[in-house]
Amino acid sequence: QLSPSFYAQSCPILESIVRSAMTQAVAQDATIGASMLRLFFHDCFVNGCDASVLLDDTPTMVGEKNAPPNRNSLRGFVLIDSIKAQVESQCGAVVSCADILAIAARDGVNLLGGPSWVVAQGRRDARTASLSSAGSNLPPATAGISTLASMFASKGLSLRDLTALSGAHTVGNARCSSFRARIYNDTNIDTGFAYWRRQECQSVGGDYSLAPLDATSPTIFDGGYFQNLMAGRGLLHSDQELFNNGPTDWLVQMYGYNPAAFAADFAEAMVKMGSISPLTGSMGEIRLNCRKIN
Numbered sequence: 001q002l003s004p005s006f007y008a009q010s011c012p013i014l015e016s017i018v019r020s021a022m023t024q025a026v027a028q029d030a031t032i033g034a035s036m037l038r039l040f041f042h043d044c045f046v047n048g049c050d051a052s053v054l055l056d057d058t059p060t061m062v063g064e065k066n067a068p069p070n071r072n073s074l075r076g077f078v079l080i081d082s083i084k085a086q087v088e089s090q091c092g093a094v095v096s097c098a099d100i101l102a103i104a105a106r107d108g109v110n111l112l113g114g115p116s117w118v119v120a121q122g123r124r125d126a127r128t129a130s131l132s133s134a135g136s137n138l139p140p141a142t143a144g145i146s147t148l149a150s151m152f153a154s155k156g157l158s159l160r161d162l163t164a165l166s167g168a169h170t171v172g173n174a175r176c177s178s179f180r181a182r183i184y185n186d187t188n189i190d191t192g193f194a195y196w197r198r199q200e201c202q203s204v205g206g207d208y209s210l211a212p213l214d215a216t217s218p219t220i221f222d223g224g225y226f227q228n229l230m231a232g233r234g235l236l237h238s239d240q241e242l243f244n245n246g247p248t249d250w251l252v253q254m255y256g257y258n259p260a261a262f263a264a265d266f267a268e269a270m271v272k273m274g275s276i277s278p279l280t281g282s283m284g285e286i287r288l289n290c291r292k293i294n
């Protein structure tokens with residue numbers, strides 16, 4: 001039911017508003033492109049791409065923002081507010097926050113040098129968000145390949161989609177607390193890399209110290225992530241699981257040696273991820289403020 005021309009009559013300027021806001025934002029701070037991409041992933045995996053992740057907590061509803069995978073970690077909410085305000089001023093009350101996020105994530109990738117794709121539109125915004133769904137639907141960095149495979153399969157995403165989408169970690173950062181166990185305990189890690197990362201991520205304390213997920217080109221959307229995995233330099237335990245003598249090794253190699261194949265598969269998998277259980281028709285609502293229900 002989603003369609004690329006959904007707003008052709010009601011808001012033809014939508015894509016150019018988002019594009020220019022993202023262009024400015026990425027020029028000021030390239031890491032925001034990665035943060036938008038992750039916001040979209042965390043939206044889609046929890047009850048579908050319905051902007052539930054954007055809702056602030058209220059006295060009666062504890063939402064997703066403070067779920068363990070998101071708390072003190074997700075960023076980009078202020079940029080979404082600013083894009084939404086611009087969209088509202090041009091096209092009042094017709095464009096959903098869920099669609100804005102889908103377009104912003106695509107533009108973030110593309111502006112960092114990654115592929116582009118057509119974003120089908122027509123998603124509507126949820127009236128609820130769930131802390132416990134966020135906890136149970138988002139894969140943790142400690143996950144092994146079988147957990148990753150089954151969590152993605154439950155969203156209709158294959159091993160190939162899992163591997164391509166994990167290539168999102170070619171940009172952005174992680175906190176020490178997300179990779180400490182990997183750099184101190186894992187054995188399938190390049191020793192020089194582990195030593196290097198330990199310098200700014202102590203075994204105790206400093207949880208918020210950041211490191212790039214792809215140290216070779218942290219703000220360029222390229223195939224560097226897969227080359228790192230082949231060298232035992234995946235930052236997260238879950239990253240290295242994709243190249244650990246398992247069923248996805250061949251995909252990591254293919255993407256590492258053939259960045260065009262990665263770009264094509266990533267774009268295809270993003271379209272699939274973006275169509276996980278959307279609210280359409282008269283379901284949900286078009287939120288006026290992405291942080292709260294109308």
Ligand code: HEM
Nearest residue numbers: 034035038041073139140141165168172173174175178238
């Ligand atoms: C396969 C399972 C995945 C796991 C276990 C995982 C886990 C993580 C973790 C732990 C972080 C660091 C968060 C922090 O320390 O604050 C992170 C960052 C990130 N993830 Fe994932 N992720 C996965 C898949 C994905 C997918 C499918 C996407 C998008 C398509 C994605 C996009 C990102 C981005 C862009 C960042 C950097 C965010 C920033 O710099 O603000 N991840 N991920």
